Amino acid sequence: MRQTLLQRLLVTLLGWGVALLLFFPILWMALTSLKTEVGAIATPPQIAFTPVLDSYAEVLARADYLHFAFNSIAISVGGTVLALALGIPAAYVMAFHPTPRTRGTLLWMLSTKMLPPVGVLVPIYLLFRALGLLDSRTGLAVIYGLMNLPIVVWMLFTFFKEVPGEILEAGRMDGARTGAEFWHLLLPLTLPGIASTGLLSLILCWNEAFWSLNLTTAAAAPLTTFIASFSSPQGLFFAKLSAASTMAVAPILVFGWFCQRQLVRGLTFGAVK
Amino acid sequence: MIRRCLAVLSTALGLTLAATAPGQSQTILTVATVNNADMVVMQRLSSRFEQQNANIRLRWVVLEENVLRQRVTTDIATRAGQFDILTIGNYEVPIWAKQGWLSALENLPADYDVNDLLAPVREAISDQGKLYALPFYAESAMTYYRTDLLQKAGITMPEKPTYAQLREMAEKVTDKGSQTYGLCLRGKPGWGENMAFVTPLVTAFGGQWFDKEWRPTINTPQWRDAVTWYSESLRQFGPPGATSNGFNENLALMAGGRCGFWIDSTVAAGLLYDAKQSQIAERVGFAPIPTGSYAGGPTWLWSWNLAIPASSKQQEAARSFITWATSKDYIKLVAQENGWVAVPPGTRQSTYDNPDYKKVAPFAGFVQQAIMSANPGGPTREPRPYTGAQFVAIPEFQGIGTQVGQTIASTLTGTSVENALRSAQSATERTMRQAGYPK
Numbered sequence A: 001m002r003q004t005l006l007q008r009l010l011v012t013l014l015g016w017g018v019a020l021l022l023f024f025p026i027l028w029m030a031l032t033s034l035k036t037e038v039g040a041i042a043t044p045p046q047i048a049f050t051p052v053l054d055s056y057a058e059v060l061a062r063a064d065y066l067h068f069a070f071n072s073i074a075i076s077v078g079g080t081v082l083a084l085a086l087g088i089p090a091a092y093v094m095a096f097h098p099t100p101r102t103r104g105t106l107l108w109m110l111s112t113k114m115l116p117p118v119g120v121l122v123p124i125y126l127l128f129r130a131l132g133l134l135d136s137r138t139g140l141a142v143i144y145g146l147m148n149l150p151i152v153v154w155m156l157f158t159f160f161k162e163v164p165g166e167i168l169e170a171g172r173m174d175g176a177r178t179g180a181e182f183w184h185l186l187l188p189l190t191l192p193g194i195a196s197t198g199l200l201s202l203i204l205c206w207n208e209a210f211w212s213l214n215l216t217t218a219a220a221a222p223l224t225t226f227i228a229s230f231s232s233p234q235g236l237f238f239a240k241l242s243a244a245s246t247m248a249v250a251p252i253l254v255f256g257w258f259c260q261r262q263l264v265r266g267l268t269f270g271a272v273k
Numbered sequence B: 001m002i003r004r005c006l007a008v009l010s011t012a013l014g015l016t017l018a019a020t021a022p023g024q025s026q027t028i029l030t031v032a033t034v035n036n037a038d039m040v041v042m043q044r045l046s047s048r049f050e051q052q053n054a055n056i057r058l059r060w061v062v063l064e065e066n067v068l069r070q071r072v073t074t075d076i077a078t079r080a081g082q083f084d085i086l087t088i089g090n091y092e093v094p095i096w097a098k099q100g101w102l103s104a105l106e107n108l109p110a111d112y113d114v115n116d117l118l119a120p121v122r123e124a125i126s127d128q129g130k131l132y133a134l135p136f137y138a139e140s141a142m143t144y145y146r147t148d149l150l151q152k153a154g155i156t157m158p159e160k161p162t163y164a165q166l167r168e169m170a171e172k173v174t175d176k177g178s179q180t181y182g183l184c185l186r187g188k189p190g191w192g193e194n195m196a197f198v199t200p201l202v203t204a205f206g207g208q209w210f211d212k213e214w215r216p217t218i219n220t221p222q223w224r225d226a227v228t229w230y231s232e233s234l235r236q237f238g239p240p241g242a243t244s245n246g247f248n249e250n251l252a253l254m255a256g257g258r259c260g261f262w263i264d265s266t267v268a269a270g271l272l273y274d275a276k277q278s279q280i281a282e283r284v285g286f287a288p289i290p291t292g293s294y295a296g297g298p299t300w301l302w303s304w305n306l307a308i309p310a311s312s313k314q315q316e317a318a319r320s321f322i323t324w325a326t327s328k329d330y331i332k333l334v335a336q337e338n339g340w341v342a343v344p345p346g347t348r349q350s351t352y353d354n355p356d357y358k359k360v361a362p363f364a365g366f367v368q369q370a371i372m373s374a375n376p377g378g379p380t381r382e383p384r385p386y387t388g389a390q391f392v393a394i395p396e397f398q399g400i401g402t403q404v405g406q407t408i409a410s411t412l413t414g415t416s417v418e419n420a421l422r423s424a425q426s427a428t429e430r431t432m433r434q435a436g437y438p439k
Helices: A005-032 A054-062 A065-096 A102-114 A117-131 A137-162 A165-173 A178-207 A210-215 A223-228 A238-258 A260-267 B002-019 B037-052 B065-077 B092-098 B119-124 B147-152 B163-173 B194-204 B221-237 B247-255 B268-272 B315-325 B328-338 B349-353 B355-360 B364-372 B397-413 B417-434
Strands: B027-034 B056-063 B085-089 B134-139 B141-146 B181-184 B259-265 B284-288 B302-307
Touching (some): A054 A238, A054 B037, A065 A102, A065 A178, A065 A238, A102 A137, A117 A137, A117 A210, A117 B065, A137 A178, A137 A210, A165 A178, A178 A260, A210 A223, A210 B065, A223 A238, A223 B056, A238 A260, B027 B065, B037 B056, B037 B134, B037 B315, B056 B065, B056 B315, B065 B085, B085 B092, B085 B315, B092 B302, B119 B134, B119 B364, B134 B315, B134 B364, B141 B147, B141 B268, B141 B364, B147 B284, B163 B181, B163 B221, B163 B259, B181 B221, B194 B221, B194 B397, B221 B397, B221 B417, B247 B259, B247 B268, B284 B364, B302 B315, B328 B349, B349 B355, B349 B364, B355 B364, B397 B417
Parallel strands (some): B027 B056, B027 B085, B181 B259
Antiparallel strands (some): B134 B302, B141 B259
16 A cells, blocks of 8 residues: 555654654653743743753752662662563463463452552551561562562563464474573563563653652652652742652653663564554 | 663663762661751751761651651551651641650750740640640731732721621722732642631631531531632632642732732741742732631641651650751751741741841731631630641541532532532531541
């Protein structure tokens, strides 16, 4: 099917329109962070203004950004590694050695995502208190790992399902054990899928705000807590909050930009997705 | 591609690792606080305290009010002891003290001068005669108005306005064509949002929340008159979208010259009077909170206080910090650094006696008067079983206040006052029954 020039033009325009629509809130946040506090709430909103860095200076003076950023990276990476370490073997078994219960187990795993987290806040808080995990990076990484586990298993399961069982079978015929089968056959075939699962888990960990606000105080607090400390019920705070948010999303945004091809490839991997 | 991803990630990890220096082994106090302007100043000036007390280091957890309340309540209710110092309101202090969650603050040093603390503020954070927190700043409510708009309309502001007068005046200064709204009031639902205004309004109209037997008295003529006044005035003379306006939004409207009258917390006075934050600094007038058919009842008293949870393992060090941050010397320190107009208001008689403060804050007298007459323990027209000025000092009130607040807010968008009060009454009856009242 050949597209006319007009069709291509329309599709391009539509694509740009949607992209701009999606990106606009982030752009507006970045612009607001460069305004003064009074400028940030001006009606009608200012389009042309003299950018100032006051908000960034104040945010940096009031909080130790690097401390929060380090916690965010450590906790997100820790949680993702944990989720993958548990998720890959689980998905492998479910994809290649299914039992009559596999389907039900997968659905049950997903159902745990339907419970509002606040429902288990107090039990988890008490557990963490007893284990001495409150305000620790380890504790939060464990929670994040478990929180993302259902999604990680589901994604990996669908990626593994794409791999023809015959390839693994051929490997076994040649004498490969489970480890070698995974390492030399499955891993190279599904690496894009595993990578995009890991990236998605990383992004979900980075953005998580409920557990990070409730289970940390200062030592292990990630960037979500950093942002939360700049919204105020009293006085003007839009510019400062925008500056803090811009600084908090910048690392993951840059990271996502570097890995975008990987992300897109993983998410569109296979025929059905 | 994947290698590039990993490279970016590990570089970021390495950079932040290098930048995060290990901490020192000293007494570390974790301070939970809200990010209001006065607390931000406290956080900045606390380095002086650390200089004077070389063995104490402070770690700050600064959060927005509602997030902080949830965070701190979880911690204190499970006695996890993550915090050494809490910033809590005078609503929580007596309730938490009764639960045994807070350390009593007895035998404070003589130079702290407990008797200098304003009596209503001190009493609001005591339980059975013992202090359980120290006040950082305190507020009541007052009326703000635009002197230029009143002059143009030929109105003289009465010394003690009534709600009926206020409505008449608001009508005269409303000019929706030029986006000037006669009356700005809180409309955002919540026990500490619209209900902080509606509760004293109901008191002034002769009503109250519960009768002596803890039966809700919301579906009564007093509430009907008060809520009708509120709903009609705000719909006719208020800004559009009033149901999303809390303190901040109204402050922005008032400071931007959009409101004729505004009744809210006294802390706004300093902000409206500051030409850097307000376009009407030269044109703002002050008056007491209006009165209705019943005068002298409880109005509005809120204070932010520093308290020490009983679960903290560093009671002594925590105590030395909270006495420092609420002392006369601290107020002087803020005055030296930021000027007298920026000192935390509402806590000490000595602040209001200070001629330098009176010179830069012409509203000081109004604020002090409002706090001294807030009367949170005083009677409503009919006797009541609870205390509290703009709230009811029982743990269930957060839930009740917010639920009723939502029903009251719905009268601004079309629900009739009758229906709203009827449903608020039955919802409150149900909650109180489930909570086991009368106790």
